[in-house]
Structure formats: C-alpha cells, structure tokens
Amino acid sequence: MEIEMKHDALIVSKTDTKGRITYGNSYFIKISGYSEKELLNAPHNILRHPDMPRAIFKLLWDRIQAKKHINAYVKNKTKNGDYYWVFANVTASLDNHGNITGYYSVRRAPSHKGIEIIQRLYREMLQAEMSGGMDASLKLLEKKLQQEGVNYDEFLINLQK
Template identity: 60%
Template sequence: MKRPAPTGTERFLKDEDFIVSKTDLKGRIIYGNKIFIKMSGYSESELLGSPHSILRHPDMPKIVFKLLWDRIQNKEEIFAYVKNLCKDGGYYWVFANVTATTAPDGSIRDYHSVRRKPSDKAMQIIPQLYSRLLTAERSGGMEASGRLLNDILNEKGVSYDEFVLGLQQ
C-alpha cells in the first residue's frame, strides 16, 4: 500500500477515546477497534494484515521504535508518544502503552497496544524533542539520535520511563 504524503491536518482524540490494536510477531495488524479504524482513515479490510508501520509518520524518530521493539521483544511494556499518519495524510498524536501477549508456554503470541490522548504538557515538549532527534538521526543515523536522547535524559536525571510517564501526569 502506498504511503500518503503528510498534509499537516491534525486530528484529536477525545479524553474518553482509547485506541486498541494487536499485531502479530512481525508487526502486521490482526485487530483494531472502531476508534483505531476511524482515526486511521483506512477500512478494517485495508488495515488487517497490513504492517502497523503503515501509520508511521515521517516526523517519528526511528530510535523511538527501536526502544519499543527492544522492550516488547523482551516481554517488557513500554509507554511512548507516537505521531500517526492517516490514510488522507492527516495525523494524530497518541500516548501508547505497548506490551507483548504471552502464550501459556511463555512465548510471545502477539503485541497489544492501547493508546489514548496525550497530555497538553507532553505536546508542548515531545514534538520539539522528536524534531531534535530526527535532525540528529539525519546527520548521524539512529545511533546519533539514541545518544542525544540519552544525553537529554541524563541532563534531566531521569530514566526514559520516568520522563515519558512524568509528561502524561
């Protein structure tokens, strides 16, 4: 499926909205609730079986997804702010919680994400931070954006989790 060009048109979740989706082990969508389908602008049949990355906005630094995949493949949850790209080129921000679902034998069965509206506080900080990370990424690769993120967290004296969760309060 061809990725749309971003238009700059923003959509907003309501306070009570929760987006839920599941992917298989390769990141292909196997479930999406109604608000997920509506916000994306795709039909359910277009989403099911497609890689979740179909929603990846070009303003998202790769280091965020590396952190996400590293964590969930180790059966650890992660919280992250994500800017998603809609079918029509619009976008919306979410505060995501992503976890691995395990089978009775302990193996990972699929990945589950619940997303909600990000806080105003986070939206005053995250877009600018991601812009800085992208600039570093463009000049020095994902390693450079990872170093910058670690430097910022060290300056603040917080872990990634403390930083992200602190912005949502």
C-alpha cells in the same frame, strides 16, 4: 491537519509477531481513516508518520521483544495524510509457555504539555538521525534523560501528568 483524539477514547490494536495488524477497535479504524479490511494484515507501520524518529521505534521493539511493556508518544499518519498524537502503551502477548505470540497496544490522548516537549525532542532526534544515524539520535535522547535526572519511563510518565 491534526486530528485531536477524544480525551476519553482508547485506541486498541493487536499485531502478530511481524507487526501485521490482527485486530483494531472501532475507534482505531475510525481515526486512522482506513477501513477494517485495509487495516487487517497490513503492517502497523502503515500509520508511521515521517516526523517520528526511528530511534523511538527501536526502543519500542527492543523493549517488547524482551517481554517488557513500554510507553511512547507517537505521531500517527491517517490514510488521507492527516495526523494524530497518542500516548501508547505496548506489550507483548504471551502464550502459556511465555512465548511471544503478538503485540498489544492501547493508546489514549496525550497531554498537551507532553506533546509540546516531545515535538521539540523528536525534531532534534530526527536531525541527529539525518547527520549521525540512529545511534546519534539515541545518544541525544540519553543526554536529555540525564539532564532531567530520570529514566525513559519516568520521563514519559511525568510528561503525561
């Protein structure tokens, strides 16, 4: 069953460099269905929904490990198997010397228009991953962006409008 995120709510979480949760705000805890104790030190991918293409997470990790921020539409799974969509902004947390100390994510409610388009795209990407691996999925995404005449960031921002 889909859980719709409150329009004005923000989900905030932090992880260490290995992706283990070190902080989650109260709304993150509530919507996930896990207790704070269950979430802390758990891998963030505890929330990964099987409908998410691996290629999206590759893009995310490549970007944040390069100390750049990224936006992504993400379908998360709750403890009881329900799901919710978010529009996520993920950045690296840096120390005074510019070294990555962890990652910080702020998620908000996604646009309904964006979800409709992203669901179709993610289904196609998952099919490409099953038949040709992650490279096939990434190529499909690149083809879609070329057809739209935008880069990944512009595509997502346009969907969120």
